[in-house]
Amino acid sequence: MTAVPNESQTAQRLTRLEAVQSVVLDISRRSAGCQDLQDFFRAVHAAVGRIMYARNIYIALRDPHQDTIRYVYDVDEKDWPQAPDAQHPLLPEAESPTAWVIRHGTPLSVSAEEFAAELAEGRDWGTGTNPEHWLGMPLIDSDRNTFGAFVLQSYTHGVRYSDEDIALFELISNHVAHAIEQVQFANRLELAIAERTRSLELEVAERRHAEKLQHALYEISAQAIRDIDLDAFYAELHRILGELLYARNFAIMLYDPQEELVRYPYYADEKDAPPPADYRRPAGHGLSGYVLRTRQPQRIDQARYQALVQASEIHHAIGSVDFNVWIGTPMIYQDQLLGAIVLQSYDPAIGYGDAELGLLTFVADHIAAALSRKQSAEALRSAHARLASGSTALQAKNRELEQTLEYLGVAHHELMRQEKLASLGALVAGIAHEVNTPLGICVTAVSYLADQTLEVRKRLASKQLTEADLQVHLGTAEETLRILTSNVDRASSLIRSFKQVAVDQSSDGIREIKPAEYFEEVLRSIRLQFKGMRHTISVNCDPGLRVLSTPGALSQIVTNLVINSIVHGFEHIEEGHIRIEVHCEDSWLMIDFQDDGSGMQPDGLKHLFDPFYTTKRGRGGSGLGANVVYNLVTTKLRGTIAVDSEPGKGLHYRIRLPVQVSA
Numbered sequence: 001m002t003a004v005p006n007e008s009q010t011a012q013r014l015t016r017l018e019a020v021q022s023v024v025l026d027i028s029r030r031s032a033g034c035q036d037l038q039d040f041f042r043a044v045h046a047a048v049g050r051i052m053y054a055r056n057i058y059i060a061l062r063d064p065h066q067d068t069i070r071y072v073y074d075v076d077e078k079d080w081p082q083a084p085d086a087q088h089p090l091l092p093e094a095e096s097p098t099a100w101v102i103r104h105g106t107p108l109s110v111s112a113e114e115f116a117a118e119l120a121e122g123r124d125w126g127t128g129t130n131p132e133h134w135l136g137m138p139l140i141d142s143d144r145n146t147f148g149a150f151v152l153q154s155y156t157h158g159v160r161y162s163d164e165d166i167a168l169f170e171l172i173s174n175h176v177a178h179a180i181e182q183v184q185f186a187n188r189l190e191l192a193i194a195e196r197t198r199s200l201e202l203e204v205a206e207r208r209h210a211e212k213l214q215h216a217l218y219e220i221s222a223q224a225i226r227d228i229d230l231d232a233f234y235a236e237l238h239r240i241l242g243e244l245l246y247a248r249n250f251a252i253m254l255y256d257p258q259e260e261l262v263r264y265p266y267y268a269d270e271k272d273a274p275p276p277a278d279y280r281r282p283a284g285h286g287l288s289g290y291v292l293r294t295r296q297p298q299r300i301d302q303a304r305y306q307a308l309v310q311a312s313e314i315h316h317a318i319g320s321v322d323f324n325v326w327i328g329t330p331m332i333y334q335d336q337l338l339g340a341i342v343l344q345s346y347d348p349a350i351g352y353g354d355a356e357l358g359l360l361t362f363v364a365d366h367i368a369a370a371l372s373r374k375q376s377a378e379a380l381r382s383a384h385a386r387l388a389s390g391s392t393a394l395q396a397k398n399r400e401l402e403q404t405l406e407y408l409g410v411a412h413h414e415l416m417r418q419e420k421l422a423s424l425g426a427l428v429a430g431i432a433h434e435v436n437t438p439l440g441i442c443v444t445a446v447s448y449l450a451d452q453t454l455e456v457r458k459r460l461a462s463k464q465l466t467e468a469d470l471q472v473h474l475g476t477a478e479e480t481l482r483i484l485t486s487n488v489d490r491a492s493s494l495i496r497s498f499k500q501v502a503v504d505q506s507s508d509g510i511r512e513i514k515p516a517e518y519f520e521e522v523l524r525s526i527r528l529q530f531k532g533m534r535h536t537i538s539v540n541c542d543p544g545l546r547v548l549s550t551p552g553a554l555s556q557i558v559t560n561l562v563i564n565s566i567v568h569g570f571e572h573i574e575e576g577h578i579r580i581e582v583h584c585e586d587s588w589l590m591i592d593f594q595d596d597g598s599g600m601q602p603d604g605l606k607h608l609f610d611p612f613y614t615t616k617r618g619r620g621g622s623g624l625g626a627n628v629v630y631n632l633v634t635t636k637l638r639g640t641i642a643v644d645s646e647p648g649k650g651l652h653y654r655i656r657l658p659v660q661v662s663a
Contacts, residue, residue, distance in 0.1 A: 020168060023047045027175045037183050038084075041073035044176060052165045053154050056131070058082075059176070060098055061139070061148040062090060069102070069148070078155055079128040096126055098149050101136040105146035107170060110134040111160065133160040137173035141181045150176055213359070216240050217366050224370035224377075233374050234266035237367060244359060246350050247343055249323075253288045254339040262288070262339065271346065272319040285316040288328055291340045297329040297361045299352060325351040329361040331368035338368050376403060442484050449480040512548050515582045515589070516541035522555045526562050534575045535566060541582035547589055548660035553632045560625045561593050561653060569597020569651060584659075588639075591655040599645045608643060633657065 026047055030040055041059060048054040058074040058081075067090050071082035082088070093100040101108050115130040126134075131153040139148035150173045154160060161169070223236045234252055241247045252266040260283045267274035283292050287305075290313060291298050300308070305321065308314040326344040330337060341364050345351060352360075456473045459465040519539045527537070562578060570576035581592040600608065609630040633641040639657035 019051050023051050024168075024171060024175075027172055030179070035183065035186075037072065037180060040176075040179055040183075044172065045073070045075065048152070048169070048172060051168065052152075052161065053156070053159050054152055056153045056155065058151050059139075059148065060102070060151070061180070062102055062146070063087070064147075069098070076128070094123070094125075097134055097136055098126075098151060101138050101149040101151075102146055105138045105140060107138065107166065108134075108136045109161070109166060129155065131155050132157055135161050135166060135169060137170050139173060139177040139180060141177065148177075148180070212244065213363075216244055216363065220363070220366050220370045224373040230265065230374060230378060233371075237370075238266065238268060241341075241343075241360075241363065244363065245343060245352075245356055246345060249344045249346070251288075251342040252339065253342065255283055255292060255337055257337070262292070269319060269344075275318070281316075281318070286318055287314055287326055288340045288342055290314050291328040291330055291342075292337065295330050295332070295337065297357050298327065299354065299357045300326045300328075301351075320346070322346065324348050327352045327357050327360055329357070329364045331364050331371065333365075333368040333372045336372075338371060341367065376400070446480075446484065449477060452476055510548060510550050512546055513551050513554075514543070514546055515554075516543045516545065518551060518554070519558060519580065519582065522558050523562070526559060530566055533566070535570055535578065536576075537562060537578040537580070539580045539582065541580075545582070545584060547584070549589065549657065550637060553636050557591075557629050557632055557655070558593075560629045564625050565595040565597055565651065569595050569599070571598065573597060587658060587660065589657045589659045591653075591657070593653040593655070594650060596650040599647045599649045599651060601647055605643065605645050609641075 027044055030043055045054060045057050048057070056076050056078070058071055058076065060069045060071050062069050066087065068087040069090050070084060070087060072084045074081040074084070090102065091099045093103045097108055097110055110125075110133070112130065112132045115125060115134070118125040119130070132155055134151070134153045136149050136151045138146045139150055140146050150169075152161065152169060219240050220237065223233055223240075226233075228236070237252070238247060238250050241250065249269045249271075250266075251264055251268065253262050253264050255262050259280075261280040262283050263280050264275050283289055287298075287300060290308065301324070305314065305323075305326070323344045323346055326342070328340050328342040331339050331341060341360065343352065343360060452473060456465060456469065459469060516539065519541065523537050523539065558580070565576070565578055576595060576597055578593070578595045581590075581594075583590050608626050611627040630641060633639045633655055637657050639655060641656075642654045643651060645651045
């Protein structure tokens, strides 16, 4: 016969049920908005202690990659608490009840008698003091993976956990698992966003640095063919290098291999005056002499300088030697040692590292080529003055002239390459500006959704949230997500297009392309550079046409033709039209490019493909755009190009390229 509880027992039962309900609701509320796990664990510990014995409690989380656990929360009246960041190997299940719960993913209740039985058989189950009663619950995430254990234990004789306690503890463990998973996900997301942001910032910085470096190299090559003397050339090199590195103290040292002497045609130092113009010294003396002997770039601080002096590697140094850091690199062109370039800093706050030394070395290679060309040009001028000295001298100077022409050919090739890189740099700037718009919208949308969500959370906490309010918020969230999806897709599409075009413009590889789609990708990038203009560009091509060709060359051809039309043909036209017709005839790809711009006079048309011919001399025109197109078509792609024009009737290019055509 079942005993009927008296009124006192009933009241106690109701009081405990009310306490249990209050605790569960409190833990549920805290888990939903949990941001700091330690505060949450302490609150859970206090809440559990209101409805059951909870003097000893710990939470262990597993790292599945290292198969270790951390005791992120540990309160124990017998054993010393574990450090929350310390990693411990996850023991086999036969050696630890905590490991048993984690590995099995099921609750475990162990009494003092069961611990004693294990100990009697020679197994010490666990690492701490054996309790009166041990109760462990698995922490399981939304994918049903066990990632930890939540444990209660009692050391007090006679104090054990009832079936009702175990059921309540299992319910509370579910809320704890949810809160931990939520915070860990948020932390991982935050770390991923931070890492991606750092990656993008680094990528942008590297691209900007690359653009700056390419511009400097282009300027160095351009100075080599300018009609300036060597003194002005050295000053320009100083200015250009100063845009890349700290160059307050800069010197150029030239080496004479016949006499094994060096001179300093350019010397800028904040402490020392330049040497006399006729100053010469042995090539092996000083720091720059050390660079010449080793033929290697050198970075020398005070400690290394003293060591090299002690080892007699450096002697007879000129000028002040109380520098902070000194760097120098040899100028070598076609395996010929021309001299060295030197930078130094006296400021303790300004130094040079390996990256700066590497940059100086890279630039020095280009300076050596430019210097060699400039020296050849100077020699050519001198040769013209001595032509009357006799046939022998004339033959020698003719050989120098041939070499100079070869050097100028190298300069021409370098300028063509710089033109290609400048186009790619403009593409980078355009795509960066365009991507900012959808990303800015995304940032605004996320901020707005966060504010609205916070407001709903406040209304929910104050029990003022109505169903209508929730419906409005859900509608707002859906619309915001739609905006986010649309703009992220837009930014992704822009970047995908840019990546393909950028890779192609910097590569000479051959691959299969669809001209209709590929030309649209190229034109999308070009339109970004001329956003705001009302010019239109149309492509007429069979969408199913596939060809095997060099997309980088095709991209550069289309880019140069379109930019030439916009910059030159549409200079005084607000709304111009460009039409590109593409089709195949047998194994030839035929490209008809036509604009309705201002056209050209017959005299100018004859020189259109000549290098350095431009109608915008002194206004930003390099004269290489059409020449690059001609060389790409006739040399790289082995095709043909023809052009006709009349003043006021635009230009019409007809390009024929050999390709492999597939269905």
